[in-house]
Amino acid sequence: MSETSSIIALVTGGAGFIGSHLVDRLLASGARVRVLDDFSTGSRANLAHHADDANLRILEGDILNPEAVRDAVEGCSHVFHLACRNVRLSLTHPTIVHEVNATGTLNLLKESAGAGVARFLYCSSSEVNGTADLVPMPELYHYAPETIYGASKLTGEYYTDVFQRAGWLSTVIARPHNNYGPREHYAGNCGEVIPRFILQALCGEPLTLYGDGAQTRDFTYVTETVDYLVRLALHGQATGAYNVCRGEEVTIKTIADTILALTRSSSEIRRLEGRPSDVLRLFGDPARLRGLLGSSPSISIADGLQRTVDWFRAHVAPTPELMASLTAKSWVGGQSEPWLEQHLARRNAAAKDLS
Ligand code: UDP
Numbered sequence: 001m002s003e004t005s006s007i008i009a010l011v012t013g014g015a016g017f018i019g020s021h022l023v024d025r026l027l028a029s030g031a032r033v034r035v036l037d038d039f040s041t042g043s044r045a046n047l048a049h050h051a052d053d054a055n056l057r058i059l060e061g062d063i064l065n066p067e068a069v070r071d072a073v074e075g076c077s078h079v080f081h082l083a084c085r086n087v088r089l090s091l092t093h094p095t096i097v098h099e100v101n102a103t104g105t106l107n108l109l110k111e112s113a114g115a116g117v118a119r120f121l122y123c124s125s126s127e128v129n130g131t132a133d134l135v136p137m138p139e140l141y142h143y144a145p146e147t148i149y150g151a152s153k154l155t156g157e158y159y160t161d162v163f164q165r166a167g168w169l170s171t172v173i174a175r176p177h178n179n180y181g182p183r184e185h186y187a188g189n190c191g192e193v194i195p196r197f198i199l200q201a202l203c204g205e206p207l208t209l210y211g212d213g214a215q216t217r218d219f220t221y222v223t224e225t226v227d228y229l230v231r232l233a234l235h236g237q238a239t240g241a242y243n244v245c246r247g248e249e250v251t252i253k254t255i256a257d258t259i260l261a262l263t264r265s266s267s268e269i270r271r272l273e274g275r276p277s278d279v280l281r282l283f284g285d286p287a288r289l290r291g292l293l294g295s296s297p298s299i300s301i302a303d304g305l306q307r308t309v310d311w312f313r314a315h316v317a318p319t320p321e322l323m324a325s326l327t328a329k330s331w332v333g334g335q336s337e338p339w340l341e342q343h344l345a346r347r348n349a350a351a352k353d354l355s
Contacts, residue, residue, distance in 0.1 A: 003234055005030030010076045012063055012108060013083030015042030017184050018123070018176070022080060022226040023047060027055055029230075036072040037083065038062045041190050046183050063104035066111065073108070073115045078233055081108045081156075082123040087149035088189040088331035091276055094148035095337060101152035106159050113168040120160070120169050121233040124241065126177040126218070126282050128154040135249070136218075136285035139175065139241040146277040157241060164239055172238045174229050177245035177284050180304065181222035182311040187325035189333050194219070196326050197256055198309055201265035203318045208328055211274030213253030218245040218283040221304035224297040231293050242289045246297045249283035258302065262309050275331055 009026050013019040014035030019042065026033050027050060035047065035058045050056045061068030063083050073079060083104065090097040105122065112120050127150035129141050145151045163169040178192075186195035200207045228244045256269050286296035316322070327333070335341060 007077045008032045009078040010034045010072055011080045012036045015046050018179055019082045020046035021222045025226045025230055036061050063107055066107055069107045069111045073111045077118045079112045079117050079120045087147055090147050090149035091331045092336040097149050098152045102155040105156035109159055109163045119233050120171045122160040122173045124157050124173050124175045125153045131279050132281040136247050136283050138285045139243055139288055146279055172232050173241040174232050174244050175241050176225050177218040179222045179225050180219055181308050189331055191330045197259045198312045199318050201259050201263040201267050203323055204267055206268050206270035207256045209256055209269050209271050214251055215280045216249035216251050218249055220245055220297045221299040224299055243284035243286050245284040245286050247286045250301055258305055262306055
């Protein structure tokens with residue numbers, strides 16, 4: 001019998017990029033899995049290969065709806081809470097990001113505690129740290145998130161810890177750094193750097209580099225990340241936060257160059273203005289994870305990028321419509337919240353007066 005064959009797991013955000021890989025991992029080891037997803041950014045296509053699997057149930061629902069959450073957690077032994085709204089959306093629409101990421105997490109914690117869930121894993125983000133000045137970043141750091149996204153994920157961490165300390169629920173926090181691999185988002189404000197660069201390279205279009213490309217991230221191949229999420233959830237002694245990362249920083253310019261080489265593309269690299277509130281340096285220390293589990297993610301960036309390029313070549317046809325969905329500034333999409341529009345208009349007017 002495998003380690004997870006007796007568990008009933010809820011995966012919120014299970015139709016998303018990381019979530020769907022976690023579902024693959026759990027089903028492969030014999031767990032029964034429920035997915036709760038509102039399909040705002042996740043897609044049924046990400047789970048289509050499990051269509052005939054009786055061990056998977058997909059529930060469409062919003063984590064801001066307590067009844068949907070209550071129904072989803074009922075009878076579950078383990079909850080993996082991944083559902084959230086992304087950092088780029090938080091640059092223009094911080095309120096919904098706060099609600100889903102902070103209030104939504106509180107809903108999940110409350111209903112899980114009420115339903116007698118045995119273990120709760122909160123999937124946080126390296127963005128809780130903000131730009132690193134001490135590297136590699138340990139878990140206990142002087143949190144200075146640059147965005148409402150980072151702050152809302154940190155709020156979720158605090159709530160998760162409170163439930164543990166109060167004795168209401170057995171919880172653990174995974175803090176993955178940037179993930180990449182098959183099924184990663186490329187369109188609109190969900191679009192992340194690696195799939196955008198791969199598709200741009202495969203189409204011979206310019207790679208849209210924001211800023212000077214010296215900003216760094218600690219990239220982990222997604223199948224490794226989900227393996228560690230499961231191992232953290234199953235480890236009874238794991239509590240508090242664990243970085244899930246390789247402990248190696250890579251510049252975004254290096255990512256662009258590597259993708260150009262792997263795809264043998266002659267695309268140019270086009271430098272655009274930097275993204276507002278971009279984190280400039282992120283790289284974590286996986287020592288706490290290694291101390292607990294004896295290992296940490298190790299797939300090299302060259303190997304992982306090769307696998308990702310191969311997957312995108314085989315599965316994603318870069319049609320003109322698809323390429324049009326890779327807007328040059330991935331974070332801009334229509335109007336921002338009214339107060340932010342007003343603030344930007346006032347700031348622009350002041351700048352014009354000065355010039
Ligand atoms: N980035 C870029 N070009 C793109 C998309 C992203 O240069 O087309 C940069 C972005 O400014 C950031 C890094 O790549 O510094 C990672 O961005 P992403 O949105 O993938 O993830 P984040 O770490 O910001 O959540």
